[in-house]
Amino acid sequence: IAAPLVEAFNAACLPPNDGIETAAASAIAAMYFGSELLVCSMYGKLSSHVRERSDALLPGGLQDLAFFLLHMDMDVEHAEKMREIVVRFASDGWETRKAIATAVERILDARVKFWDNFLREVFLLCRSSLGGAGMVMGSVNATESSATSSSGILNRPDLLEFCPPSIVEGSAVLELGCGTGAGVRRLLSMGAGRVVGIDPSIESVREARRMALCDAPERENYLRGG
Incomplete structure (x- = not known):
């Protein structure tokens, strides 16, 4: 190393x-x-x-x-x-x-x-029960450019384990490749004041909006981009 x-x-x-x-x-x-x-x-x-x-x-x-x-x-x-x-x-x-x-x-x-x-x-x-070695290394070496959703190549459970020390009460977070918003909702539960999720898949963005925890879009917002 x-x-x-x-x-x-x-x-x-x-x-x-x-x-x-x-x-x-x-x-x-x-x-x-x-x-x-x-x-x-x-x-x-x-x-x-x-x-x-x-x-x-x-x-x-x-x-x-x-x-x-x-x-x-x-x-x-x-x-x-x-x-x-x-x-x-x-x-x-x-x-x-x-x-x-x-x-x-x-x-x-x-x-x-x-x-x-x-x-x-x-x-x-730190392999979680939700992802094997291939998926973990995929999240580290991801070069995919045509995926319909970035969450398909990122192992969110492992990545989010590193977030709590960096999140202070009320902080604003941008999550790239948010998928259907599970990571965004977890970041909010960690104390983030506002989280914007971006994903290339319009279907994922629509589903994330449907499942949103916060009524106010200024706290939990989802956009299409990639």
């Missing part, structure tokens, strides 16, 4: 034709923008959770807790120093800045590939 990220970080550490100085700049920039940039905003929240739930997260007790918190404090300082180094390298000239930009671009592209690989593995592990 992580192979694209590992390869991108390794590539950033190899000296190109411009020499070892450029490789040092690209390596530290890849580390900073690919990882350390998040530390300052992430570790403060994480440390508060660790303090509150140290019994569950760190069964080793106070010694583990102290080590973990010390490590996080040092990592924040480490990230701040790394930023200073990246800024210093970026002032060295065009070639160094180009090497930094190339390395960061590769890291960010690799994170997308990592996410794609992760989703494929998760969907294979």
Whole structure:
């Protein structure tokens, strides 16, 4: 799963034709923008959770807790120093800045590939009773352009399992390939304030409207499109 990220970080550490100085700049920039940039905003929240739930997260007790918190404090300082180094390298000239930009671009592209690989593995592990492996992979790799209804190639039960953390009370959601509206109605039950479902099949859209839970179209609306 992580192979694209590992390869991108390794590539950033190899000296190109411009020499070892450029490789040092690209390596530290890849580390900073690919990882350390998040530390300052992430570790403060994480440390508060660790303090509150140290019994569950760190069964080793106070010694583990102290080590973990010390490590996080040092990592924040480490990230701040790394930023200073990246800024210093970026002032060295065009070639160094180009090497930094190339390395960061590769890291960010690799994170997308990592996410794609992760989703494929998760969907294979989270097969619901309503869909087999073929249907799950169909939802990940769907390229169908002539289907009468997008819901025919998407495994809605599995996909919707990922939605609750992203839905806040009153949020507006657009569901592409809504079929007869089962997913829309489930999103409403999760707390969405308004859901618009779009499907290429006019028959599915008509059936979805007939089965709508909400009388007000501004909360539950179905449109044909594709």
